[in-house]
Amino acid sequence: MTFDELIREHGPALWRAIASYAPRGAERDDLAQDVMVAVWLALPRFRGDCSLQSFVLRIAHNRGLSHAWRRARMRTEPEPPDIPDPRPAADEQFVVNERAERFHRHLRTLPLGQREVLALALEGLPHAEIAAIAGITIENVAVRLGRARAALRRSIEQEEAA
Amino acid sequence: MTDAEWNSWQSTWKGAMGPLPDVHARTRREVRRHLLANVAFFLLVAVAVAAVAHVFSVPDREPWVHLIGWIILAFFGAMSIGYLWIQRGIAVRATGNPRAAVAFLERRLRVERFVAHLVRWAYLGLCVAFALVFPRLVADHQAPKLEMAISFSFMAIVLGVTFSAPWWVARRNRPYQEEIDRWRRWMDEQSL
Numbered sequence: 001m002t003f004d005e006l007i008r009e010h011g012p013a014l015w016r017a018i019a020s021y022a023p024r025g026a027e028r029d030d031l032a033q034d035v036m037v038a039v040w041l042a043l044p045r046f047r048g049d050c051s052l053q054s055f056v057l058r059i060a061h062n063r064g065l066s067h068a069w070r071r072a073r074m075r076t077e078p079e080p081p082d083i084p085d086p087r088p089a090a091d092e093q094f095v096v097n098e099r100a101e102r103f104h105r106h107l108r109t110l111p112l113g114q115r116e117v118l119a120l121a122l123e124g125l126p127h128a129e130i131a132a133i134a135g136i137t138i139e140n141v142a143v144r145l146g147r148a149r150a151a152l153r154r155s156i157e158q159e160e161a162a
Numbered sequence: 163m164t165d166a167e168w169n170s171w172q173s174t175w176k177g178a179m180g181p182l183p184d185v186h187a188r189t190r191r192e193v194r195r196h197l198l199a200n201v202a203f204f205l206l207v208a209v210a211v212a213a214v215a216h217v218f219s220v221p222d223r224e225p226w227v228h229l230i231g232w233i234i235l236a237f238f239g240a241m242s243i244g245y246l247w248i249q250r251g252i253a254v255r256a257t258g259n260p261r262a263a264v265a266f267l268e269r270r271l272r273v274e275r276f277v278a279h280l281v282r283w284a285y286l287g288l289c290v291a292f293a294l295v296f297p298r299l300v301a302d303h304q305a306p307k308l309e310m311a312i313s314f315s316f317m318a319i320v321l322g323v324t325f326s327a328p329w330w331v332a333r334r335n336r337p338y339q340e341e342i343d344r345w346r347r348w349m350d351e352q353s354l
Contacts, residue, residue: 007182011179011182012176012178012179014182015178015179015180015181015182016175016176016178016179019178019180029183032182032183033183033185033188036182036183036185036189037185037188037189037192040185040189041189041192041193062259062260065259065260065354066260066263068352069260069345069348072348073344096174096177096178097177097178097179097180099174099177099178100174100175100177100178101178103171103174103175103178104178111351111352111353112352112353112354113352113353113354114353116354119175122171122172122175122176123175123176124172134259135259135261135262144353149168152171153167
């Protein structure tokens with residue numbers, strides 16, 4: 001499979017993984033560049049011992065974690081507010097994306113270990129594949145997922161109550 | 163959590179999409195740079211091996227010349243292994259799990275510490291052997307004292323560098339070790 005075919009097939013999943021680590025704007029653009037280059041360079045090493053989706057998502061999440069580390073090391077203030085989407089509000093995708101952006105913002109408040117597992121579960125990956133990507137046991141995936149769901153629901157409820 | 167709530171989250175999640183950057187030009191540049199670095203390095207190794215091969219091909223050489231040839235070959239062999247190992251580590255850092263990347267950095271620091279001690283004692287051993295053998299080798303030369311003064315003074319400088327290697331390697335690696343410790347603490351905080 002060529003890089004362009006891969007991006008056509010898995011680009012949206014990659015984008016969602018990137019959005020769970022960086023808010024909209026320059027930071028997300030930088031991370032997207034970083035992830036895409038890493039995927040391109042790693043593609044020749046794909047041996048088919050897992051699904052291609054797992055392979056690219058593993059790279060995206062690992063780059064995302066490294067990005068979060070760099071961010072944590074460089075500054076301590078909370079993430080900047082999202083830059084508004086320049087597309088017109090009447091655009092249907094705009095509405096969907098705005099809802100998703102709110103969801104991503106809540107997701108980004110979770111600890112990274114929970115965030116990674118929840119993002120992969122939302123992508124529809126089975127627990128075994130999530131465990132392989134995150135380098136943890138299947139039991140640990142279930143525990144983290146339970147905590148992540150509870151924390152995310154709390155965060156959403158707090159915003160709705162405010 | 164109900165299935166309906168999960169399905170609603172999943173539909174919100176999967177509905178989102180956005181533009182991804184075109185990285186063709188940047189990636190081709192990076193691939194070319196890697197390729198050039200590899201070619202330059204292995205060209206250097208090939209030149210060194212060719213030079214040593216020339217030494218081996220000349221008959222009736224003294225045995226110590228062959229010994230030096232083998233030492234040079236071993237040195238370039240070790241350099242090549244180290245180069246490939248570091249390249250592998252860079253690949254791990256680019257795409258691997260952060261824990262794997264930290265583990266690689268820790269292994270690298272351990273290896274550097276070990277090599278520093280190895281260099282300290284191996285070079286000291288070589289110096290002792292050299293100090294015993296060299297005066298006999300140059301005894302018949304025109305100016306043995308001058309040759310010894312030049313050789314021993316260079317040897318003393320290199321010995322100073324190699325004998326202090328564990329100290330300066332530890333000093334140089336201290337910030338890296340602190341960075342690794344910080345990274346580990348952060349990963350524990352983030353339940354990674």
